[in-house]
Amino acid sequence: MSQVTFRIWRGEGKEGEFKEYKTEITEGMVVLDAVHQIQAESAGDMAVRWNCKAGKCGSCSAEVNGMPKLMCMTRMNTLPQDKPITIEPIKAFPRIKDLVTDVSWNFDVKKRIKKFKPRPPDAPDGTWRMQQEDIDRPQEFRKCIECFLCQDVCHVLRDHHMHESFIGPRFLIYTAALEMHPLDTENRAKDLKDEFGIGLCNITKCCTKVCPENITITDNGIIPLKERVVDEFFDPVNKLLRIFKPNS
Numbered sequence: 001m002s003q004v005t006f007r008i009w010r011g012e013g014k015e016g017e018f019k020e021y022k023t024e025i026t027e028g029m030v031v032l033d034a035v036h037q038i039q040a041e042s043a044g045d046m047a048v049r050w051n052c053k054a055g056k057c058g059s060c061s062a063e064v065n066g067m068p069k070l071m072c073m074t075r076m077n078t079l080p081q082d083k084p085i086t087i088e089p090i091k092a093f094p095r096i097k098d099l100v101t102d103v104s105w106n107f108d109v110k111k112r113i114k115k116f117k118p119r120p121p122d123a124p125d126g127t128w129r130m131q132q133e134d135i136d137r138p139q140e141f142r143k144c145i146e147c148f149l150c151q152d153v154c155h156v157l158r159d160h161h162m163h164e165s166f167i168g169p170r171f172l173i174y175t176a177a178l179e180m181h182p183l184d185t186e187n188r189a190k191d192l193k194d195e196f197g198i199g200l201c202n203i204t205k206c207c208t209k210v211c212p213e214n215i216t217i218t219d220n221g222i223i224p225l226k227e228r229v230v231d232e233f234f235d236p237v238n239k240l241l242r243i244f245k246p247n248s
Contacts, residue, residue, distance in 0.1 A: 001026050004081045006038065009088040010046065012097045019043075020084065025076050032060050032071035035087065035099075047098040055212060058147030062099050063088045068149040068210045090152035103148055109167050112195070116178055117186040134182035141177035141221060143213040144170065150207035150217060156200050166197035169207035169217050176221035179228065189232045198226055 004025045007018040021038045032050055039046050051057040053072045060071040065079065065086050079085055093101040122129045150169040156162050167175075175192065178184050192198040201222055208217045215221075232238060 002081065004034070004076070005084040006034065007084045007086045008035070008038070008043075008046070008099070010043075010098050011095070013095060016095070016098075018086070018088075025081070027077075029076045030072055031062075031064055031069070031074045031076065031079075031085075031087065034076060034085075035071060047096070047100045049100045056145055058145035061090050061147045061149050061152065063090060063152075068152045070147055070149070070212050073212055090148065092148070092152040092154070092157040105163060106146070106148060106151065106168075106170065109171050110174065112167075112191075113171060113175055113178070114186045114188050114191065116181065116184055118183045119185045128183055130182040137220075138177045138180040140215055141173045141180075143215055144173060145213060146170065147212060149210045149212065153206045153210050154201075155204070155206070156197070162197065162200065166200045169201070169222065172196070172198060172201070172225060173215065173217055173221045176225055179225065189229050192225055193229050193233055198222070198229060201226075 001024050003022055006021045006023065008021060010016055010019045021042055023034055023037045023041060025034060032048075032053060035046075035048055039048070048060070048071075050060040050072065052059070055070055055073040058070070061068065062071050063069070063086075064071065064074055068090060071087070087099065089095050089099045089101045093103050093105065096102050118128075121127055148170060150173075151157055154166075154168055156166045157168050172192075175188055175196070178186065179188055203218050203223060203226075205218045208215070208219070211217060
């Protein structure tokens with residue numbers, strides 16, 4: 001058992017400051033345990049969002065020592081304890097209170113993406129035929145727990161605040177899961193180019209680095225979507241086809 005100092009952001013909206021708390025840390029504790037212990041001991045009114053404490057709900061996203069993390073999956077023994085541990089809310093979205101941010105923008109974005117549109121069944125009995133490898137490809141993206149850590153670390157949202165022009169890596173991955181499904185017939189390439197801002201992503205791979213589900217966001221999702229947009233709108237042959245067949 002050892003006593004550790006925490007610097008936790010306290011405040012409402014844009015107003016606030018870091019406050020220091022000391023608490024005893026025991027073997028096996030995660031950052032969320034420490035935050036709950038501080039709530040119980042000395043900060044009963046501190047706001048923190050959490051739910052499953054198993055790394056599957058994505059609720060307890062925060063920045064721990066400047067890195068976007070799930071507090072419930074960040075073990076205390078992985079952090080240096082000889083100096084204060086800083087905990088603050090994720091920065092890509094408006095602060096509500098203390099460690100809680102308003103992430104409702106993400107759910108509004110999701111509504112804008114065209115939904116799954118299946119092709120007619122292949123077989124007379126009304127069933128589909130497909131290869132397992134075609135199912136495996138988009139299945140990776142379905143592991144997303146919507147913790148929005150990838151959104152937080154994306155410089156387009158975090159630093160440039162281009163929320164009106166860019167949907168962020170989480171929803172590019174959501175789009176990829178639909179686009180790469182073997183039964184889907186919807187075309188979202190124009191939306192990716194004109195409305196969702198896929199061209200703003202410069203593939204720094206920071207979103208992949210922070211993903212707690214280890215989804216290969218950039219290489220497996222965003223880059224293939226970029227290739228689809230380029231093939232449809234910037235390939236010279238396709239540009240000629242659109243000139244002579246404007247409705248194609």
